[in-house]
Amino acid sequence: MATEEGWHTVEDGTKLYTKTWKTEGPAKARLVFVHGFSDHCNTYNSFFPTLASKGIEVYTFDQRGWGRSAQKKSERGHTGPTTRVLDDISSFLRTVIPCPIPLFLMGHSMGGGEVLCYIAQGPADIRKHIRGYLLESPFVDFSPASKPSPITVFFGRLAGKLLPHRQMVNKLDVKLVSRDPAVQKQFDEDELCHDTGTLEGLAGLLDRTGDLASGRIKIGDDAGEGGVTRIWIGHGNKDGITNPLASRALAERIEAKDKEYKSYEGYYHRLHDEPSPEKEVFMDDVANWILARSVESVQVDGAKSKL
Template structure:
């Protein structure tokens, strides 16, 4: 396994920080989209574990987050949903066609973005995606931390007038993981700046609402060979994103190859839970991907179906 850092320039000239965990014996590739107030170097041993199993991971810091922020005014400056989805497309397109099966995964806010991209992304790129994964996707905020409806309404109205106005939305560190070391690291990580813009926050809430209310439809035809393959995982004690909302959304998805994995008692960052749990999660992800890549004895679905 080796790593490589770089920068990707999107169509409007913005530069996004990228990092790749390269597998020495490559069996599959995974593009990963991080969540709110996060960055791609904060996923602990998750990416190295996948790489060691033959899965090359391509990750990046989204616009407005992590090392893609060069100056303070760029914090949370994600742009509207069309811009967010276009950035994801821009990262994926150069990887297609891929010599090995290509997958797309997102965590939390990034999980919702992946689900939205499945529905709204360009067909000429989606046809190269073997499967999609969403870790604790943001379909709805957990009831214990859900903002008052009036606050959301006022924020959206203000966002139309002052889209770039920044607002700090702190995620309580004690909710991210049961591991106290992870909690401490998250609270002290300056790249996890908790700062959104009114436009970006409104877009995040709107994407979640569209998924929760059924406006975003996931059906067959969103992936390689005209097949949609979807994995969703969620911890039952996640107090950031609603487990129930994720499960209800998943149950509305009418595709043949789908799996919902429940992690009883786990928190928000499944990849950073304590002890053997983080390894269990990484192994679950690797198995699902490799099972669909012909690398664990399962049939390797032919690209001739395209």
């Protein structure tokens, strides 16, 4: 299994750090992955190598304002508004399409909320290439353990409009991230997991969660390849950061025929970073869902084809 690092320049000249996990033999599928808040693409430990070992090549990038893409402290958390976030995802996706093998898009936590928005609002000329979507602990709403008060949310949105570039530290409780002490230590000591957002970025996050949780963002059954939405959502029922009940409610509202919501008993926020053997169960579920849909017949331009 080989990895490749690089940089992708988006339309406004911003450079985003990228990393790819390649398969040893011919790949069966390609996964583009979007990371979460105070996170970056090199924190996923055995997850991406495991997928690559099963024939799924993984393409990732550090989002604007995060990880190695924030090359100065003054750039930390400068994600821009939701339109900018979705445009960055589109720009990266355009580097991997047209794709010779089935293409999937996945997001974790904040990245999961962004992918849900992308399913509903992303450009149709890109979404038509995506065989399926996967969400890990998506940020549809705050967990009750982490939920800010309505007053905090109101003033956060207001401040985001008045002082958009003001940085603000929102420290994640590492004990809610995973039950594995080594993972907790990793996040606590990783300088690239800087917990720093801007008021504009945080306001955008609040708006996305509000729209997702309320049902204002609607996901139909025609958002992917062949005019079909295929979607899988996994969430731990002990997640103290994002709300599994809100994820389940959203899954029930999605109109797609090929959809699955899986609850993981006792799991915390990073399903792929829970203690063994629990994390392996999650990784196998993700890989099996992708591979099962990498050989199915799909409707393309009015005709059936099997890839």
